[in-house]
Amino acid sequence: MSQRHRLRSVLTLIELNGLIPIRTQPLYLVNLLASPLAFLFFITIASGGVLLAYGIGGGMILTMLSVGTGLQSDLTHYRHDLKFQDIVVASPVEAPTYVAGMALSELVYSTPGMLLFLGLWFVTGAATALHAFILAGALLLVWAFASALAFTLATWFEDVRETFMFSPLISLGLTVIPPVYYPLSALPQWAQYVALVSPTTYAASLVQSAMGLIPITWSTAAADWGILTAFTAGLFILASFKARWREA
Amino acid sequence: MSDDPAICAIGIGKRYPKAPPGVAALADLSLTVPAGKIYGLIGQNGAGKTTFVRIAATQLTPSSGEMYVLGHPILREERAIRARIACVPQESRPLYFLNTEEVVYLYLKLRGIDPLEARQRTKAALEELSLWEYRKRQVSRLSGGLRRRALVAMVLAADADLLFLDEPTTGLDPLARRQVWEAIRRASREHRTILLTTHYLDEAEALSARIALIDKGRMLLEGTAAELRGRVRLPYRVSVQGSALLSELEPYGRVSAIEGGFLVFAREADARELARWALERGHRVSMGPVTLEDVFLEVVGRPIEQDEPLAEGPEAA
Structure with missing residues (x-):
C-alpha cells in the first residue's frame, strides 16, 4: 500500500468512525463533554471560583482521556461483535493504519469539549502563543497515551461489557486521584509519591504550568515531557506485542 | 491466468x-x-x-x-x-x-x-x-x-x-x-x-x-x-409413496421412513427394478441420483442441520 493509499485509509476511518456517527447521532458530541463539565462545575462551586482554572485544565485532560475510553469500547465492539476488524485484517489496510485512523477518528468527538475549555481559558486566563503551543503538545501526548492504553486494554477484552466495567476505574485512577484538577502540592507528601505513578500527573504539571497556575523549572518540564513520552511509547510497544491483528 | x-x-x-x-x-x-x-x-x-x-x-x-x-x-x-x-x-x-x-x-x-x-x-x-x-x-x-x-x-x-x-x-x-x-x-x-x-x-x-x-x-x-x-455406496434414491411395506422394499437397498412412504437408497439396477415394481403396484414413485444431503448423511452419519457439539475452540464459530 502506498503512502497516498494509507492516508486515504486513515481519512476514511476518521469519516467512518468519527464524522458519520456524529451526523447520525449528534448527542455523541455532548456525551464526551458531560463528565469534564460536571467536574468543572463542582470544583468551581466548592472552591468559590478559586479553582476555576484548574477545572478548565483538568477538563481538557479528562476530555482527551475520554477519547481513549471511547476508542477502547469501539475497538472491542468492532472486533468481537461486528467482526469489522476481521474484515479489515483481510484487506490491504495494515495494523498501524487502522490504529492511526481509529485513534484520530475519536479526536473528532473531543472537538466541542476542547473548544469550550480553550474558550474558557482564553476568556479567564492569560493565554499566549507559547503557552497554547505547550498546552497543545501536552494534550496531544495525553491523547496518544490514552489511545495506546485503549489499544493495550482492548487486546485483553473479549466483550464490550468488560470495557464498561474497566472504564470508570481507569478514569478514577487517571483523573481523580492524580492531581489533574488540583495542584500536586495539595496532596500530602506520601500521596504525592503515589501520584507520580500516574502519567496524567506529568501531563497535568505541563498543562497547569502552561496555564500559569504553577511555576515549573526547565528541568522539571523536560522530565514531564520525557516521562509522559516514555509511558506512551511503552504502551504502544506493549500493544504492538499483545495486539491480536492476526489471532493466535 | x-x-x-x-x-x-x-x-x-x-x-x-x-x-x-x-x-x-x-x-x-x-x-x-x-x-x-x-x-x-x-x-x-x-x-x-x-x-x-x-x-x-x-x-x-x-x-x-x-x-x-x-x-x-x-x-x-x-x-x-x-x-x-x-x-x-x-x-x-x-x-x-x-x-x-x-x-x-x-x-x-x-x-x-x-x-x-x-x-x-x-x-x-x-x-x-x-x-x-x-x-x-x-x-x-x-x-x-x-x-x-x-x-x-x-x-x-x-x-x-x-x-x-x-x-x-x-x-x-x-x-x-x-x-x-x-x-x-x-x-x-x-x-x-x-x-x-x-x-x-x-x-x-x-x-x-x-x-x-x-x-x-x-x-x-x-x-x-x-x-x-459417485463416492457413496448406494448412489440412487427412490421415493415410494403409498401403502408399500417396509419388508417389501428392504431387499432393494437401505430404507428410511419419510412422511407418507419410504425413501430407498439403492444401486442403479436395484433402483430401476424398485421403481418398476412400485409403479406396477400403483405407488407414486420418484427416482434420481442421491443429493449432496444424502451423501452427507451417509458419510457423516448425521444430517447437516444437526450441530456438531463444540469440536472447535471457544473462539471458533
Missing part, C-alpha cells in the same frame, strides 16, 4: 489455546482451491470451516502445517496476500450507523480505491444485489437479510482476486439467495476465486466447481458434486 492454485493447504492443524485437551478445530487438513473457480466448503456448524477460512484469510495462525494463498506463504508474506483478498466473516454485521451505500463505498476507500472508481463500483454492486433502492437507508433500519447482502456487495465490489464468503446467504429469503448466487457467479466469470462456506448443500452444489466436505476438522470427501455423489 496462472494455473497455480489460489489456495494450497498442506496438513493444516489448529488447536485453540483454550480448547479442551485433544480437541482440534482442524486436523491435518490438506486441500487445493483452483484459481478462478468457486470452491465450496461444507460441513456442520463446528466442523472447522470458519477456522480454515480465517487461517487462509490471514486472520488466524495455524498450529501446524503449511498454507499458500495466491502463491504466498501465509505466515511470512501476509501483506502480499491481504492486498489481493476480501472477506465476509461469519456473523459479521455492517456498522449500524452507516447507510447501505456507505457500507460499500467506505470499504472500497478504506482499501485505497480512488473515490470516483469507488462510487462506480458501489453503484454497480448495489444494483446487482437489488440494494440500490436502500442505498440511503441506515443499516440499523435494514432487515438481517439486507444487511448480509450489503456485506456481500461490499466484498464483491472490491478489487480482490480471492474472496472469502463465510455463510454469505444465511438469513436470506430464496429470491435474495438467488441474487447473491448470480453475483457470486459473475465474480467467478471475472476469473476471481471464491472460497464459499455454507451449510446449504443446494447452494454448494449450485455454485461450486469443487466441494470439500469436512467434519471434526478433517476432510472426508473432496471433488465435484458428481464425484461426491
Whole structure:
C-alpha cells in the first residue's frame, strides 16, 4: 500500500468512525463533554471560583482521556461483535493504519469539549502563543497515551461489557486521584509519591504550568515531557506485542 | 491466468489455546482451491470451516502445517496476500450507523480505491444485489437479510482476486439467495476465486466447481458434486409413496421412513427394478441420483442441520 493509499485509509476511518456517527447521532458530541463539565462545575462551586482554572485544565485532560475510553469500547465492539476488524485484517489496510485512523477518528468527538475549555481559558486566563503551543503538545501526548492504553486494554477484552466495567476505574485512577484538577502540592507528601505513578500527573504539571497556575523549572518540564513520552511509547510497544491483528 | 492454485493447504492443524485437551478445530487438513473457480466448503456448524477460512484469510495462525494463498506463504508474506483478498466473516454485521451505500463505498476507500472508481463500483454492486433502492437507508433500519447482502456487495465490489464468503446467504429469503448466487457467479466469470462456506448443500452444489466436505476438522470427501455423489455406496434414491411395506422394499437397498412412504437408497439396477415394481403396484414413485444431503448423511452419519457439539475452540464459530 502506498503512502497516498494509507492516508486515504486513515481519512476514511476518521469519516467512518468519527464524522458519520456524529451526523447520525449528534448527542455523541455532548456525551464526551458531560463528565469534564460536571467536574468543572463542582470544583468551581466548592472552591468559590478559586479553582476555576484548574477545572478548565483538568477538563481538557479528562476530555482527551475520554477519547481513549471511547476508542477502547469501539475497538472491542468492532472486533468481537461486528467482526469489522476481521474484515479489515483481510484487506490491504495494515495494523498501524487502522490504529492511526481509529485513534484520530475519536479526536473528532473531543472537538466541542476542547473548544469550550480553550474558550474558557482564553476568556479567564492569560493565554499566549507559547503557552497554547505547550498546552497543545501536552494534550496531544495525553491523547496518544490514552489511545495506546485503549489499544493495550482492548487486546485483553473479549466483550464490550468488560470495557464498561474497566472504564470508570481507569478514569478514577487517571483523573481523580492524580492531581489533574488540583495542584500536586495539595496532596500530602506520601500521596504525592503515589501520584507520580500516574502519567496524567506529568501531563497535568505541563498543562497547569502552561496555564500559569504553577511555576515549573526547565528541568522539571523536560522530565514531564520525557516521562509522559516514555509511558506512551511503552504502551504502544506493549500493544504492538499483545495486539491480536492476526489471532493466535 | 496462472494455473497455480489460489489456495494450497498442506496438513493444516489448529488447536485453540483454550480448547479442551485433544480437541482440534482442524486436523491435518490438506486441500487445493483452483484459481478462478468457486470452491465450496461444507460441513456442520463446528466442523472447522470458519477456522480454515480465517487461517487462509490471514486472520488466524495455524498450529501446524503449511498454507499458500495466491502463491504466498501465509505466515511470512501476509501483506502480499491481504492486498489481493476480501472477506465476509461469519456473523459479521455492517456498522449500524452507516447507510447501505456507505457500507460499500467506505470499504472500497478504506482499501485505497480512488473515490470516483469507488462510487462506480458501489453503484454497480448495489444494483446487482437489488440494494440500490436502500442505498440511503441506515443499516440499523435494514432487515438481517439486507444487511448480509450489503456485506456481500461490499466484498464483491472490491478489487480482490480471492474472496472469502463465510455463510454469505444465511438469513436470506430464496429470491435474495438467488441474487447473491448470480453475483457470486459473475465474480467467478471475472476469473476471481471464491472460497464459499455454507451449510446449504443446494447452494454448494449450485455454485461450486469443487466441494470439500469436512467434519471434526478433517476432510472426508473432496471433488465435484458428481464425484461426491459417485463416492457413496448406494448412489440412487427412490421415493415410494403409498401403502408399500417396509419388508417389501428392504431387499432393494437401505430404507428410511419419510412422511407418507419410504425413501430407498439403492444401486442403479436395484433402483430401476424398485421403481418398476412400485409403479406396477400403483405407488407414486420418484427416482434420481442421491443429493449432496444424502451423501452427507451417509458419510457423516448425521444430517447437516444437526450441530456438531463444540469440536472447535471457544473462539471458533
